[in-house]
Amino acid sequence: MSFETVIGLEVHVELKTRSKIFCSCSNEFGAEPNTNVCPICSGFPGMLPVLNQQVVEYAIKAGLALNCEIADYCKFDRKNYFYPDLPKAYQISQYDLPVCKKGYLDIEFGGTKKRIGITRAHLEEDAGKLVHQGSISSTPFSLVDLNRSGVPLLEIVSEPDLRSSQEARAYMEKIRSVLLFAGVSDCKMEEGSLRCDANVSVRPSGQATLGTRTEIKNLNSFKAMEKAIDFEVQRQIEAIEDGEEIIQETRTWEEDKQITRSMRSKEEAHDYRYFPEPDLPPLRISRKWVNDIIQSMPEMPEQARERIMDEHGLSAYDASLLTLTPDFLGFFDECTRYYHDGKIISNWMMGEMSKLLNQKNLDITQCKINPVHLVDMLKLMDEGRISGKMAKEVFEAMFETGSPPEAIIKEKGMEQISDEDTLEKIILEVIAKNPRVVEDYRNGKKKATGFLVGQVMQATRGQANPALVNQILARKLNS
Numbered sequence: 001m002s003f004e005t006v007i008g009l010e011v012h013v014e015l016k017t018r019s020k021i022f023c024s025c026s027n028e029f030g031a032e033p034n035t036n037v038c039p040i041c042s043g044f045p046g047m048l049p050v051l052n053q054q055v056v057e058y059a060i061k062a063g064l065a066l067n068c069e070i071a072d073y074c075k076f077d078r079k080n081y082f083y084p085d086l087p088k089a090y091q092i093s094q095y096d097l098p099v100c101k102k103g104y105l106d107i108e109f110g111g112t113k114k115r116i117g118i119t120r121a122h123l124e125e126d127a128g129k130l131v132h133q134g135s136i137s138s139t140p141f142s143l144v145d146l147n148r149s150g151v152p153l154l155e156i157v158s159e160p161d162l163r164s165s166q167e168a169r170a171y172m173e174k175i176r177s178v179l180l181f182a183g184v185s186d187c188k189m190e191e192g193s194l195r196c197d198a199n200v201s202v203r204p205s206g207q208a209t210l211g212t213r214t215e216i217k218n219l220n221s222f223k224a225m226e227k228a229i230d231f232e233v234q235r236q237i238e239a240i241e242d243g244e245e246i247i248q249e250t251r252t253w254e255e256d257k258q259i260t261r262s263m264r265s266k267e268e269a270h271d272y273r274y275f276p277e278p279d280l281p282p283l284r285i286s287r288k289w290v291n292d293i294i295q296s297m298p299e300m301p302e303q304a305r306e307r308i309m310d311e312h313g314l315s316a317y318d319a320s321l322l323t324l325t326p327d328f329l330g331f332f333d334e335c336t337r338y339y340h341d342g343k344i345i346s347n348w349m350m351g352e353m354s355k356l357l358n359q360k361n362l363d364i365t366q367c368k369i370n371p372v373h374l375v376d377m378l379k380l381m382d383e384g385r386i387s388g389k390m391a392k393e394v395f396e397a398m399f400e401t402g403s404p405p406e407a408i409i410k411e412k413g414m415e416q417i418s419d420e421d422t423l424e425k426i427i428l429e430v431i432a433k434n435p436r437v438v439e440d441y442r443n444g445k446k447k448a449t450g451f452l453v454g455q456v457m458q459a460t461r462g463q464a465n466p467a468l469v470n471q472i473l474a475r476k477l478n479s
Contacts, residue, residue, distance in 0.1 A: 001241070002205040005233050006213075007162035007198060011175055013154045013185045014126065014193035015058045021125050021152035022049030022092065029191050033131075033145040041125075041150030043087030048279050051076075055152040056099065056283065058184040059123050060293050062154055063100030065182040065300060066118055066175075070290050074099045076123075076277040081267070085128035085144055093155075095274040098122035099285070105178070108320075109170045116171050117159030126151040129192075136252055137261050148192070154184075160199070160210065165229035169222050172196060173324075177301045181326050195220040200232045202240070211236070212246040215266055216253055228253040232260050304329055312342025321350050327364045334371035339378055348374065352392060356399050368402030369395075377405040384418045384465055385409070418465040420472065423456070426464070427472050430455045441477055449473060 017027050023040035040047040063070050077095040103118035128149040132139040156175065162168045176187045176194060187194040196219050201211035216232060219225040231253075236246055251260040299307070305319040308329075314322070322332050328349070335345045357367060377394055380386050386394060386409060397408045408414070417423060430452055431438055441448040449470075456469050 003202045003237050003240075004205050004207075005163055005229075006160045006201045006203065006210055007164075007168050007229060008160040008213075009156075009158045009162065009168060009171065010197040010199070011156040011158075011172065012126075012195050012197075013062070013156065013175075013179060013187065015055055015062075015152040015154060016185050016193075017052060017054045017058065017152055019052060020150035021052050021055050021123070022150055025150065027151055029188075029193070031147055033143070033147060036147040037149065042146050043089075043149075049092065049277075051280060051283070052152065055123065056285070057289075057293060058152070059099045059121070059154055060285070060290060061182050061297065062156075062179060062184045063103065063121055064290075064294060064297060065178045065184075066100065066103040066105060066121060066156065068100035068103030068118060068121055071097065071099055071101065071285060072287070073097065073282060073284055075282040076280045077274045078277050079124075080273045081271075083127065084142065085130050085146075085149070087128070087146065087149065091124060091127060092277055092280070093124035094122035095269075097282075099283075105171065105174050107167065107170045107174050109167050114161075114167070116161045119157045119159055121154055121156045124153050124155060125149070126153045135254055135256065136263070137254065160201075165226040165233075168198065168229060169226050172222060172225065174301075177324055181298060181300050181304070183298060183326075189220050189222075192220055196225060198225060198229055198232075200229055200236070201246070202233060202236045212248050213266075214246070214248065214260075215250045216260055217250055217263070219253060224253055224255060227258060228260055231258065235260065298326075308332070308342065312336065312346070314342060314346055318343075318346050318350065321354075322346060325364070331364055331367075331371055335375055338372065338375040341378075344378060345374070348378070348395070352395050353399075356396070367399065369398045370402075373398055373402075373404050380405055380409070384416060384468075386414060386416050387462075387466060389462065390414050390416060414463065416465050417460055417463045418468055420468065423460075423464055423468055424472055424476075426459050427452075427456055427469065427476060430459065431476060438477065449477070452477075 019025060020027055020041055023038050025038050025041055026036045028036065040049060060070055074094060074097045076092050078090045079093045080090045082089050098120045100121035101119065103121065105116050105118065107114055107116060126148050128144055128146040131143040131145055133141060158171065162171060179185045180187050185193055189195065198216045198219060199213045200216065201213040203209065203211040214232060216228045219228055232251065239246060248266040250263045250266050252263050254261055301323045304323045308314055308322060309316065309319045323329050332345060332349060336342050339345060353367070357363065377391055381388065381391050394405050394408050394414065397403065398405060434452060434455065437448045437451055452473055453469055456464055
């Protein structure tokens with residue numbers, strides 16, 4: 001029997017406001033445990049929440065970027081459950097009247113486009129964080145840090161339209177790109193500001209009814225999400241083939257063992273006993289406010305991709321890589337202000353720069369090379385003062401030190417030799433020292449030229465202009 005995989009994602013995005021959603025505590029990541037807390041976000045009895053207006057504006061921005069309908073009227077609800085990192089024993093969330101609904105995102109995977117439906121995007125307060133001693137399933141004790149409690153969270157719930165872990169990754173990457181361009185979140189997965197729960201089920205191919213789903217909680221990297229989904233799909237298929245019944249449950253991904261493990265049975269909506277939050281009035285969102293936000297929306301990835309393809313003649317593939325983040329695109333745009341060829345800039349950014357950033361696990365904002373220095377290096381190549389091979393060495397030095405290319409060339413004595421008289425003298429010396437190679441060339445062995453060019457480059461410590469060397473050498477050999 002063949003099976004079809006069905007996946008829906010619940011993506012949790014922390015909004016980058018200065019303060020939390022219902023209190024004035026700092027929303028900054030990385031503070032000492034339990035220092036960004038107050039009686040409201042730590043759940044003291046009798047404390048009243050006050051809604052942060054910036055949170056709602058960011059939610060509307062995100063909803064517009066996700067092609068959602070923005071509600072005229074929405075409300076907050078209490079989602080009741082007990083967990084050690086939830087001090088009130090309920091979470092203020094949105095249930096039946098969310099701020100955003102009925103959206104979609106178009107993804108590209110395997111050379112084809114696919115539209116993924118978005119059921120809703122609703123606001124809620126984040127819970128605290130449990131710090132485990134090792135794995136969640138084997139830890140002898142856990143510590144509670146409430147710094148994250150009350151951080152504004154947007155939960156984006158997809159339709160069950162995804163059919164593989166690779167599609168799920170493409171969807172997550174697209175959400176990250178869109179939200180970064182919208183400016184509503186830093187989407188740092190390593191800090192937990194972008195994470196997801198994956199709802200996974202399988203069904204016999206051709207069957208319309210969905211299979212029983214399991215939910216894999218708190219996946220905080222693209223790689224972990226792919227591996228967890230692939231493992232869970234295979235686990236469910238093997239269980240069905242062995243005659244077992246799939247249980248609706250919540251599972252965790254154990255990175256060290258590369259497996260999913262059962263945590264608890266999966267709750268239904270009624271188990272949370274949702275009811276309207278009595279301490280917050282319903283929220284009316286005016287069309288004027290939404291229209292003002294629409295007018296202030298920044299350029300989105302699709303718009304940016306079309307623009308740079310049109311302005312610089314880039315391929316769709318090149319443009320898609322340059323528009324993964326607004327910072328990467330900003331670096332490219334700044335370079336094009338000072339240099340005429342966008343394709344050359346793109347090649348260096350996607351080649352040498354991306355390679356070094358990945359090796360050092362850095363993003364473009366942490367790169368020591370600035371756009372002006374990259375452009376200066378490209379102009380030095382155009383002028384024939386450095387070769388392409390030299391440029392790679394200069395680029396690496398710029399990446400490590402942040403120094404301008406002129407200073408690096410001077411320090412390393414790297415400037416390319418492009419003076420014809422100087423090169424001719426060296427070439428004549430090489431010819432004189434290698435009469436047998438010259439004879440081979442004149443007997444029709446044209447590959448002998450490569451040896452002679454190598455000797456010239458060796459004599460000049462790689463600083464000779466290769467194109468000029470070939471021209472002069474051909475002239476001398478054929479004279």
